[in-house]
Structures are given as C-alpha cells and as structure tokens.
Amino acid sequence: MSDLEQFRTEIRSWLEENCPPEMREPVRGEDDMCWGGRNFEFKNEAQKLWLERCAAKGYTVPDWPKEYGGAGLSAAQAKIFRREMAKLGCRSPLSSFGIWMLGPALLKFGTEEQKIHYLGQIARGEIRWCQGYSEPGSGSDLVSLQTFGEEAYDEECGDHWIVNGQKVWTSYADKADWIFCLVRTDKQDKYRGISFLLFDMESPGVSTKPILLISGNSPFCETFFDDVQVPKDQIVGEVGRGWDVAKYLLGHEREMISGGGLGDGSRSLGAVMTGAIGLNGLGMLDDQLLRAELAQFDVDTLAFRAVSEQFMDEMKAGKGHPAQPNMMKYAGTELNKKRHELIMAAGGSDALEWESEASHGGKKPRDWLRTKANSIEGGTSEVMLNVISKRILELPGG
Amino acid sequence: MSDLEQFRTEIRSWLEENCPPEMREPVRGEDDMCWGGRNFEFKNEAQKLWLERCAAKGYTVPDWPKEYGGAGLSAAQAKIFRREMAKLGCRSPLSSFGIWMLGPALLKFGTEEQKIHYLGQIARGEIRWCQGYSEPGSGSDLVSLQTFGEEAYDEECGDHWIVNGQKVWTSYADKADWIFCLVRTDKQDKYRGISFLLFDMESPGVSTKPILLISGNSPFCETFFDDVQVPKDQIVGEVGRGWDVAKYLLGHEREMISGGGLGDGSRSLGAVMTGAIGLNGLGMLDDQLLRAELAQFDVDTLAFRAVSEQFMDEMKAGKGHPAQPNMMKYAGTELNKKRHELIMAAGGSDALEWESEASHGGKKPRDWLRTKANSIEGGTSEVMLNVISKRILELPGG
Amino acid sequence: MPLFLDDDQSMLLDSAREFIKSEGPVSHFREFRDKNCKDGFSHALWKQFAEMGFTGILVSEEDGGLGLGHVEAGIVLEQVGRNLTPSPFLTTAIAGVAALNHAGAELKGQYLPGILSGDTVLGLAIDEKSKHRPDQIAMAAERSGNGFKLTGKKQFVIHGASADMLIVAARTSGSEGNADGLTVFAVPKHAANMDVAPVRLVDSAVAAHVTFNGVDVNADSVIGEVDQGGAVLDVLLTAGRIGSAAEMVGVGGGAMDITVNYLKERKQFGQYIGEFQALQHRASHLYSEMEIARAAVLKAQQLLDEGSGNAPLYVHVAKAKAGRTANLAVREGVQMHGGVGMTDEYDIGLYMKRDRALNEFFGDANYHANKVAELHGY
C-alpha cells in the first residue's frame, strides 16, 4: 500500500474515533460554527472537544508547519485529509479569519517571532481575528484610506503608532479579540503610505457599533479608533508596504468566499427540491420552469466544483494564473446567490416566513439575503471583472 | 356605426377584393419581398398587381399626405389599416428604405419641391434607395466620417459638390437607384461639417462591391465615390447640418429594425415547435428545457408586442421620450436574435442543412445568421445602451 | 383605445402619486414595521384610501363605487408598490371586491359598504401549499343542515388575522384537480372552530395559517353558485394577479429609480459610479425591461377592461414579465448599491424583500410562464 493510502487509512480511523457525532451533522449557518477566541461560547461539549482534539494534532490548519501549530501535511496529504473529512461529513473544527486570511499573510510576510506567537494562537483557536480594511466612502477603493497612524514614543509602550479613524464592514468586530488593520502611516504616498498593523480590540480607544443588515443580523460593525496605541513591532511586513500584504491576503479572502458556490456538500439542489415541489406523472419535478432552472443550476454547480478542484490543485502545485482567485470569487459568489434565489423560489410562501418556529426563525430568507453580500464583500463582482480584464485578458485602458 | 368602424369595413372589403391570394402568404425572407425600383424583377404578377393597386390608393404609405403619394390617413385610421392588413395576412405591398428612412426625413426637413418629387417616386416604388452612413473604421462612430464633398461649379451642372470617399454596409447598394449619403463638406467642424446629400447611383464615379456575409448572402456593399458630381439642390436640410437629419432618421431606422422582435405574425414560437419536437405523456413539449426557454421567450415576445404597440401609439400622439427608439431597437433586435437561436435549437440537425432542397437552401441557418446583424446595423446594442444611459437615465460622464 | 393612460387616468395617477407619496411613503412602512403592530398596516391610512375613493374603484356605481377598471386599480397599485405602502388594498379592494361583485345582494350589502368606507378588511384563503396551486384545491366543504362544514388548512392568507371576512375556496364536489366542484365562501372573522395563526413575512406583512376544524357556514355565505366557484375564483385570481403585477412594476420602478439616483451620487475611484459604462449598460438594460413590463401590464389591464378573450393570456404574461423584471431590478439595485445596499438603513433592501413576497403572491413567474405555454398547447 502506498504511503498516501497508508495515510488515508490512518486519517480515516482517527476521524472515526475522534470526531463526535454532533460534529458530523451539516452546519446550520454561521451561528452554528466554531469561531474560537477569548469569549467564544461553545454550542455544546462536542464542539469544544472536537476543537481541542484537532488543535492537539494540528488538524485545525493541517498544511501549516508543525512549529506554527499545524500538522505539516504535504499538499497531497492535505487533499486526502479534506476528502476524508468530507466523506465522513466532519465539520471544520475551527472557522477563523485568522486561518483563512491573516495566517497565510503571516506565513509569507511575518517574522519568525510573529509566526510562532500569532499562528500558534490562531491554530489553537485562542484568538479570534477581524479585518479592518474598508472605510466609509472607500468600499472597493482601498487606496483612499483615511485612518491614520502617527508615530509616537512613551515610556510605557516605547515606539508606537497612535491610530485614529474609522472602519466599516469589519466582520464580527464586536466578537473579535484582535484586528488586522490597514492604516495610513504616510499621508504623502498614496500606495506606499499604508501599513498593515495588528492590535488588541481591548486596547483603550477602540469601540465598535454593529450594522443592522437586511437579513436582520449584524455580522459587520463600524469600528472606531480614538488615539489607539499600537506598538511598533505589531506590524506585518515593512512600514508603508501594507498594500502588498493586503493584496496577497485579498487573494485568499476571495478563494474563501468563492467556496460558497459549492453550496452545502455534494447534493444536487434539484434533488433537494423534490420534497418541497413533488413530482409529476412522468417523475419530473412538478414545476417545469423551476426544474429547468434547477437542472441548469446543477450543471453550473458541478462544473464549478470541477474548476474549484482544479484551482486548489494548481495552487498547491504553484501553477495557475496569479489573478485566478478573482475569477473564482466572481463565479463562486454569483453561483451562491443564484442557489439561494432558487431555494426561495422552491420554498414558496413557507420560505417567506421571517420569525416563525417552522421556519427556524426565517432561516431561508435570512440566508438568502445574506448571500447578496457575497458579491460585494472582499471585492465586488465588478472589481473582480475589472481585474480579470486587466491582469488576465490584458485589455487596455481603465 | 362610428366613422372609424365605417372605415374599418371599407378597408376590409377593399383588401379582400384587391389583395391577391399569393400576397396573403407569409413572406419567405428578404428575397421574397417587393423592393421596387428601376431594375426590380417582380416575383410574380400578383406582386406587381398588389403594388400597383396599393400605390394607386396611396396605401404603400397610408399615413403620408395625399399630395406626396400617401393616403392621408389619420393616426387612428392608419392603425386600423395595419390591423386589417395583419388580420388578412396581407403582405406589405412595398418594402423600401425610402419609406422607412428617407421619407420621414424628407417630410420633416425636405423642401416642398423635394417632397413632391422624391416622396412621390418612393410611394409609387419607382426609385429604390440605399443609405450611405458607415465608413471603414467608423462603424458606430459617425462623426469620424471621411467621405468629402468639395464645392465646385461648371456649366453643365452648375453649383455642385465633387464627392470622393468610401462607404460600407450600404444595404443593397448594388440594387439601389439612388443613395442618401452623409458627406463631410467642412473639414474643420466635426459635427457641423457633415451634409446630407442625395444622388443617383448611376452617376459617373459611383461603384459598388458586395460584401459576402456569413449567411452566404450579400445584402450589403462597399460603395466607392470617385469625383462624383452632386448638384447643390440635392441636399436635405442645410449645408453642414446633415447630422440633425441623420440622427432624426436613425430613430426611424431603429424603430424599423426593432420590429424584428415581433417575429412572423402572432403565433407562439413554442406552439410552432410542437411539430418538430412532439409532446410528452402530459401534453408538454418533449424537451423540458427547450420548453422552458420557449415559454420564457413567448412571455418576452408578447410583452414586447405590448411595448411596441404603446411605442407606436405614443409616437402618433407625440408622447414618449425622444430617445425611446433606442430602447425599442435594443430590445427588439436582442429578442429577434433569441428567436432564431431557439428556432435553430428546435430544428436540430435538420436546421443545420445549408443547401439541401428540404431545407429550402438552408433558410433556417441563413436567417439565423442574418439576425446576428440586427444588433449591429443601425447602431449597435452597445450604442443603444449608451444612449439610454445618457439621454433617458441621464447618467454622468462618458 | 391607445395603449397609454387617457386624461382621466392621468389625473388619477397624479392624485394617487401625490397622496401615497405624502401619506404612505417608505418611512410610513418603516414606522409600522418597527412598531411591530399585529396588523402590519395602518387602519387610519386605509380610511384615507377610502376617502380618496380608491377602495371603490372596482365597485359598481349602483353599489356605491366608482365602477372603474383594472387600469385605474393598477394606477393606484403601482404607487403602492413604489412606496412599499403596507395596505390591504390589493387583497380587499381589488381581488376581494372582484369576487364580491359576483355575490348576491345580501353579501354585497354586508361587506361592500365597509370596504367603501375603509372599515372592512378581507383576507383571501386560497393557497393550501407553499406554492400557488389553485387547480389543486383539496379543502372540503360538506353539506350540513342548510349550510356547509369547512375542514382543511389554508396558508399565505395576507392580513388573515386582521380580516373581518375570509374569502375561502373549497371543494363541495368532485375531487382534487377537477375544474368543477369548487365553491367560494365568505367566512366571517371569529367563526367557531376556525384557528387563525399569524406569521410575519420577510416583507413585514402579516399572513396567517388558517385551520378549519369543521367550520359551519350557512348557504347565504356562498359567493356565486355552489360547485361553480371556479368562475368566481378565476375572477378573484385574475384581479389579484394583474394587481400584484402592477404593484411589482411599482416596486421594480421604485428600486430602479433610487438605484439610478445612487449611481449619480456615489463616488468610487474618484468618479461617480454612474460613469462606469458596465453599470450604465446594466441600468439601461433594466430600464428597457421595466418599460416592457409596464406596457405588458397596461395591455393586460386594458384587455381585461375590454372583456377581451386575450385577457387571460396577457394576465399570465404580465405577472410573469413583471415578476422577472422586478426581481432583476432589486437584485441589480442591491448589487449596485454595494455594501450599503446590505444595510437596513438604506431602502433598496426593503424593495428586495417586498419583491420576493409579491413574486410568490398569486403565482410566481415560473407558474405563469408555464400557463402561457399551456395556453399555447405546448
């Protein structure tokens, strides 16, 4: 048996032994995931146990190096690990912007001290991170950032910046422990003047205000900085080069969001709908036009699943166009929006209920409305299309 | 009985008496229409007879004034006339760019002499006109015209222009008797420097070269002008104000082309397809996804038919936004392209045949390919959308 | 008749636009949503609708109404949609009255005056499944005494908990799927053995699940003829369909207008986002679709008012086209607003929610496109 086959059987048996049954049920939305952090309340004992067991083996970040809290798996092993997780329906032990976004940036740009310190915390789910990019009046346009960090010195915290300004669309800023934040440290240089800072959300001068969304939820906040002191060593990359870090990191954010296109696991959306709609005398979904939309959607979803697999494989192998994440983000988020439009259509008047118990407090309509942000957050679809035309198709102008 | 009802019965009986049976069969493409002109060969006696009878009554241009060869019908009467023609399936007695395009421009900008002379010829189908707008390198961009008319004088033809240059996309220039043509008469003023000239295609120095299209047909030509003499009185509107005439006239061209969206008469495309595809056990078209596309298309077509009726009524009443023809042209041509995509899909491999007798020499694929020009000629869909955003939505910039 | 509003209709449009904009604007919707009141609409505004004469548009003159048609009803409904005005107007004064016009003098006398005065609200108990399937009504109405006993479930009954009377379609003979055998009843509120469970919907309207556990109704409560209720149901559904189509034209048009305005105000990368050609073209395409949808709805209204045989076909076309177009308008609207489009603070999201509910109400675009295919024999 090949080493990889050997590995596969080991992983399989470890997962079977260690993944609690509750953690093999499909996730019911973001509230149902494990986000970790100082103040996180586990939904149940199983969720806590699953995180601890995975963290102990480095399985919260299987392909990170061991010394940074990962399991040091090779690309091939990591792929097998994900496959086996999927086969058993195991939930991800830890959902975290630290893993998805900050981690990759630290691995590339961080100092050895930063990697050991921050990546370890992330891998163990000790610190929950949020992202401070967008500001009022600069949604897709990050170079117009206003939040400013002024150099200062005092006994207590030595060389530091004093940060003042405001961010919007900071995901779960009210629940996060630390923030990674784009701050202007030089007012002259539009691009070079931005630095990538890390700081504790409990620092004096930090305050947050949740934004009420059309879904009725508030996953995002406005975040205010009033003379927040940030020590000089809490920077990733060089001073004034935060833009490089941010761009690299946006790539990962786009991959992450594009994942939405895959929907919940491998089931055909059309097959799921047979219950709600019923079949006609010929065994076809009893809503001809909806059936046609669903068939088309299933084709698109399965095809997108293929390109996602290819994208991952090419990334691991260092192939593929560097701007490809933009395409994935565009296609994946548009597909996910379509998915929820179809879920609403199939749900009919039941899916309109906003608060009732039968509707689980309006899960369908709230999820549907939530997906409308997919093609806006982390770079709008329009920005993705701009990037594709410039960097991949190399079309002129703009 | 109201006057209009009276009129309706009169028209009805006139049509029944005078429209030959051959002229009540559906038209089989542009070759099957009556275009008139010096060298036109009538398909059959009925076609000739139908033209003569209508021309005698002014019914080739029912709503033009009597003195210019029309029947002087009111808006309401003209609408009834069209309705009754449609009900009996009567063909249009005369298809003519003179009627559709030049006529309206002459009615608005022409001198009394020009109206009597040219409109009469058009109404009687004596002169076939073509349009000389586009030039190589200026497709949608008419202000960059290069064809130049230089002022000159000689005994024989008095004050005149000497026209040199080249046009493309001149419809049936090889069959047309006269051309209405945009010519630059002032090299300085980009907009004001263009004049709207009329001249005989038999004038010395005019030559044409048909363009072979992907449909295998050549309805368009390249047209070359080499020292063509054009008398000064053969201009519509003022010297240097041809742009106003052209813009006004483009509106009419756009209406005309938008008509394509209505397809052939009032039949549902889906209903037409039942023959080719067959029905399943539930009496539904036996191709579920095609059926869904057809149902959607029939909805769009019937809805477009409504907006066309509204557009006509509003025009006759002097209501409606002046830029509305751009919307009609955009929507109508896109719809017509969709219609022929569906006809090809329903036709399957039969509809791929290019020369066979069974396929009438590849009528379906050639018609399909022909429609691809609908959204290009007379202003591309992209230009239509630009105009809508500027003139109707009043969006900034560009 | 030309396919645009005549002078009287244009005058009605002006007054409806003025009135609803000032009395029932989006802020009015927010107020009633946020106070979370049990009815989900303002009874005071309902009385004002009556004072304006709107509630009598479809009521004949001999019954004290204006005796106008679906074109006039649509004029008011488009403004209701454009302002997201929460109101029982569509259910009560349009679909409900259309049915009551087929009722006997007694029932008319019982309910029309209250509707004309803005005191009475009606609910429509038609749907039994999550999707609109009026040809599959299964609810039983069995003869008992000189009346009937109703047993079954209804859902998506808008204003059901606030309604003074429910119009209920039930089966008095034949079996599910039969055209004949349906009967339409007027069931007064608080009828015994009737359980009304209100639920808040995505657009903050309040609908009810209504359970009939053997509800007794007497013979006088039948609207139209016993076993021939299919005809009455058609009239009710037709009025509801063209009415909701008109309201969706308002929702889509309103969403388009605030979005186009946003494109003219919002700056990114140092220019107005309305200067970006990609957005210009999408906005222009949306404009084109909205014009087509509006014309299709007006055409269907005129055909209905003429009593044309083409009316049923065009009503399906209108609901399908208006549904798809309004949906396009709100999706483009939210996307073009970007981040703020996701916030409750901006109105565009409210239009998206309203569109979703209106699309389902009286059958969605797929349902009606399918009917268009059926009517054409494929």
Place this chain on the structure above:
Amino acid sequence: MPLFLDDDQSMLLDSAREFIKSEGPVSHFREFRDKNCKDGFSHALWKQFAEMGFTGILVSEEDGGLGLGHVEAGIVLEQVGRNLTPSPFLTTAIAGVAALNHAGAELKGQYLPGILSGDTVLGLAIDEKSKHRPDQIAMAAERSGNGFKLTGKKQFVIHGASADMLIVAARTSGSEGNADGLTVFAVPKHAANMDVAPVRLVDSAVAAHVTFNGVDVNADSVIGEVDQGGAVLDVLLTAGRIGSAAEMVGVGGGAMDITVNYLKERKQFGQYIGEFQALQHRASHLYSEMEIARAAVLKAQQLLDEGSGNAPLYVHVAKAKAGRTANLAVREGVQMHGGVGMTDEYDIGLYMKRDRALNEFFGDANYHANKVAELHGY
C-alpha cells in the same frame, strides 16, 4: 490525480498544438470549404493525424495503438476545435474506436489497422430524428438467414458518404424506448440496398441521410452482443459526447481569443474598444465561463479514464456546460466584432457556425442538462 495535465499530457498538448496549427489552421478549413470537395476534409491530413499517432490514442497497445485515454483524446480535440480543422478524428478515432474496442477480433482486424494508418474513415448512424434521441431508436434489424436485414432511416451521419464503414444502431428485439433489444452493426460502404444522400451543413461539414431498404449484414458484423448493443452504444455516445465537449472548448476558446485580440486592435470613438468597461466585463465573464467549462470537461475525462461511477453524470455536465459556454463565446464574439463579424472575410463567423453543429452533435445542452436532472431523480 490532480485536476491538470501531467507532464506527458502537457507534451502531447505542445505537439498537438504545433502540428494542428501548422497543418490544419483555419485557412486549411477555408481551402476545403471553398473547393467544395465531396468529403469536406483532407485525406492527406488524416494520414498525418495517423503518423502523429493521434488515431491510435484510444486503441489498446495490443491492437497496435497507444492505449491512452479521454484526457489525451481531448487534448487533440481541443486543438481541432480551436483551428476549426475539418477531420474525421472525432467520429472515427474517438467515438468509432470506442465502439470497435468492444468488437470481436475479426472486426477489429478489419478496421483498426486502417484507422491506425489514416486510411479508414467511419460514420456513425445513430440519430433518426432531427434531435438526438438515442433512447428512441426505431430502426429494425430482423434476423434473416445467419444474419440480419436492416430497414429504416438514419440522419446526421457525419462523413457518411466518405465512410468506409458505418456503425449502425438498430433494434433486434423489444420496442422503441426499451433499453434492451438494441444491436450495433458494422455496415461496410456500398452495401446493397443502402442509399447514402450527402448534405452540406452550416459548418461546411458533409453529413448524410442514410436509408436502409433491407440491407443484409451477416452475424460477424455485430459489434458486441446481439440485443445488448445498448452497452456498446453507451460507450460510443459517451466518447462522442466528451469528445465533442472538448472540441467545443476549443471552438469557444478560439473564438474568445480572436475576439479579445480584436478588442485590443479595433478603435472606435478614438479609443480601443477593449477600453470600454462594458465590453471588458462581458469578456471577463466569458473568460470565467470558459475556465469553468474547460475544468468540467477535464474532470469528466479523468473520471472516465479512472472508470469512476461519477463519469456518466460528469459527461452530461461537460457537454451541457461546454455547449452553453461555446455558444456564449461565439455570440459575444460576433457582436463584439461588430459589422466585420458578419463578414465571411473574418473568422469569428466560422466559429459560430461550427459551434452550432457541435452543439447538436451527440445531444445539445438542453438534452444533457435534462439528463443531469434525471440522474438526480427530478
């Protein structure tokens, strides 16, 4: 196996790209179209395909081929599509060989050597209606003597008039619609009572209507088992479907590339039309769809070569997705070219014609999307 080409496959791609670009470019297509030759393809080029080893890709090594798979076949087919190369490659070396691999030694010996040497061409006589409905094959094959007598009509038989042998699916038992009862025959050219009527298609390929007026074939001409031909037919259709999908990815990709290049060259209103954001966004969307379609096709090819149970599903997905995407590519391509896109002088129109034919070949996107729904039980 990672979802991208391995080193050997990349090498094959390089040589296939080079070879077809130089030997079978669009100018080659034009040449054979304009000389209006009866076969519609170059026999010399077909021999070169053989010399390159392409015709043996799906032939096992013991039969003298390369014993490679659908991924390798697709690599060549994408280049064929990209260059619009007229060739019997798909019908003969892919779909035909896939069927012959299930034939007995005698039939193999009769035809495979000629295919490997580029002398033999096969035709596929499957479709009987204008739309692809292989589950409704009605053509009769009745036992007569120690063989069969074929009676019926076939159409859309590409290269049918040039083919040395036709692979014919007919019914030896059961009735239309039955899975069992089909048998696949190898019918040599010039068989008695067989009428072959060639027709030129929109893409200038030559297809045939074939009429069988009691054509006698002996028992040795059966490919696979009598009455069990459904299995052979599946293999043939699967190879044809994934093959035509790969070719369409080439057609769509080629159309996209020449269009993107045109956007960089053509000026209007004083700027490159590629600077217009509306066109940029549409081109970028097209790129995204092409990437997805290409990945779906490769996934299906890998699953087929692995013998995975998911392969049939993904083959339907691949043909449907490639079909819709290539169609989008040629429509956008012609429109973005503007007027010149309508002229025979420019190549983009040729891609549009080729796409139309390939979309129909082996079932169009609607057919395959419908199958995806059926496989999922709705």
